Amino acid sequence: MIAVLLCVLRGERILTTEDTEKHKAMLGLLFILFAGMAVGCAISMVVQRNPLYGAISLIGVFISLSCLYVTLAAPFIAAVQVIVYAGAIMVLVVFVIMLLNVEDEERQPLRLRALVPIAIGLAAILFAETAFIIVFVHSSPGTPTTNISDVGLTSSIGAGLFTTYLLPFEITSILLLMAVVGAMTLARRGGLLPRNVVVVPGFQVLAKEVLDPRSTPDLTPVVARSTEEGEQLLGVAGAAHADDE
């Protein structure tokens, strides 16, 4: 028992079949702990009405999953799970929720009632699959024990990615690059300002129409330090104030 805890605490690997057999109880206990946490957080994520609580629950799911990876002797995946999902993607989600100040979701009457039987059917299929896997694993002869000592280590994953799976790896990275460029172009399209105007913080961008309502619709932008400077540049100095009187 203590040995396994020690291994997990020290980040060492428990992989040989003899070890797994010997420490089945402890590994099972850890699995129940982390899997329970993951499932609990997942349920909480769906049930929560406040979007930020949902996001926090999802972070909990990711962290419990990464703990599970550690007990399965896959330290690299565990670390990357936390860095990428909990550390980067969920920070963005929390950021957006905070920025938009999303309100609590209102409880609505269930539309799409017809989908309920389909959901139950899908759940039943999922359970059947799980049961099948459990039965299949138990009835099959012991898993191969050779050549698994370096599975899940950073070096073996790196070697795999840059030799055997180089093409899929590169294609994935190109895909991600395309997504980034696409997001940039979509976000930039249809801006209010003409292309040649660069907004410098601390400066103002003014249109002639804003300063002098009597002028014909003229959207020529002018970059200025202050409203007065803008008025002078546009040749409408004092026009807006004269209008007030």
Add this chain to the structure above:
Amino acid sequence: MEDLKHLVLLMIGILVAFTVVMTMVAYTVLAERRVLGFIQGRLGPNRVGPGGALQPFADLLKFILKEDIVPDKSTRFVYFLAPVIATTAALMTIVVYPFGPEIHLPIIGTIRLVIARFDVGLLYVLGVTSVGVYGIALAGWSSNNKYSLMGGLRSSAQMISYELALGLALIGVILQSGTLDLYSIVEQQSGHLGITGWNLIWVQPLGFVVYLIAAIAETNRVPFDLPEAETELVAGFHTEYSAMKFALFFLAEYVNMFTVSMLATTLFLGGWNGPFVHQLPWLGVFYFLGKVIFFLFFYIWLRGTLPRFRFDQLMGFGWKFLMPLAIINIVLTATIQWSGAFDYLAKFLKTTTGWGG
């Protein structure tokens, strides 16, 4: 029985490391106030104990005894959770740093002065640090205060941006050492007199500079302390926090400073390596802590010297200057590694001067 002994040793190790770090953090706060006082031509706290040496304990007592105020319309659960996340994430990274080499103890035998030796030690550090962002972001959101919210938003934007430069700066070191295990990285940096093997001296000066700057931004220190810019945001994300909960944020900031300095020491300044460590292993601990103290002093020095950035300058600096610099560093390191120029240089130095990496 053997296992039980290891477990007890592990727990003692964690306790010792925790105590050392906490004591040093407490005295960093005092040192910061005294050094800032010196820089600004005043005395700083010097009344409690000889030269102010008991000031940290007086501060702690004050934090505990102050009234704990919770804002009326705060989101209570998250408001309580935020300082816990910040402190836990800051303290969790301590376990992977090697404080010293293998040492011999009379009854216990030979032990390594590192608590946990992960295959992915460096990634563990990055992962845990990235979770620390939530502490600040959630604190800002749950306080129901617009200054707190602005501070929280600024901090999450800043930390995501600089995490990128920070991570990329570390890739150079990883490329060079070929491992993510911090203990092995330190061992590889021994060399002549324990000095010539440092990554800083060989091919990572650029990576070191990028790391140092990005690390200051990650810990929200001057000149990148926009999340708590007092002239604009009152006190930023911790405006509404008082008593012990404020103390936890305060603690998290200084522990983060400390761990970032430990990482810089481990990766660039050779960790516990130094003259005569092989003869006297205990010296390693002092070298390690000495180097960390050097970085802490550097931080305090910067705080007394530099003004704060504007937010757009901060973002522009991170994305348009530091990140390209870090990528250039990766390309340079990879080219040098691939061409074998580094090995050639080391061999040349060894044959001519007797130095070697």
